[in-house]
Amino acid sequence: MHAKQYEITLPADYDMKIIRKRVADGGRALDDRAGLGLKAYVVRERGVAGSPVNQYAPFYLWNDTRAMARFLVGGGGFQNIIRDFGRPATLHWAGVACHAGPARTTPPKAASRRLTSIPSAPDPDGSGLGLSALIEDEVEQLRRLSSRDGAHTAVLAVDPRHWQLLRFVLWADSSAPDEEATERYEVLHLSAPGLIDLPEGRDW
16 A cells, blocks of 8 residues: 655645636546555645645555556646646655545545654663554544544555655544644545455554
8 A cells, every 4th residue: 555645735825616616627637546555635625623724735556566656647637737837846755554444335525644753762672662652542542533433445555765654544524533643634536446445453
């Protein structure tokens, strides 16, 4: 499992109806894309749910990195983003864990993201496994969060270049009740052709 997201931050006076129409017209293009676990078409709107910006920030979980590569550089879809917005930096993370929530069969309306730096982990016995213990604790926190009413899918992933940890949760309700979230989004559409193929629990 591989997580990916790009953030297109738009002008403060940008009409977000343009993005809503874009997703309404073309959001189903990946509904049957082989190799894709899910794509959440998410937005942040300035002044809504505390967001300081207008932003279009699609989030992906890929089951097949070859399919992800085709999407990015093989004419599989990302060219449309480049054409319309320029080439945004693409954040990416190695999947660590994923859980289906009790609302997995309900289309999600909101999403939460917690993106944090991974601190230097204590390593009292000199084994080098302090990081592993820290991640195990985060995996357990994800499991508990995913069991909440309204949780659709919860994922944990790591960026080993910047040593950042991503927690991304889709929610069936219009609010995203993750108290530790650093960002909250509205979900305009979910393409989930490979949802059942996503791992359940720890992904190693």
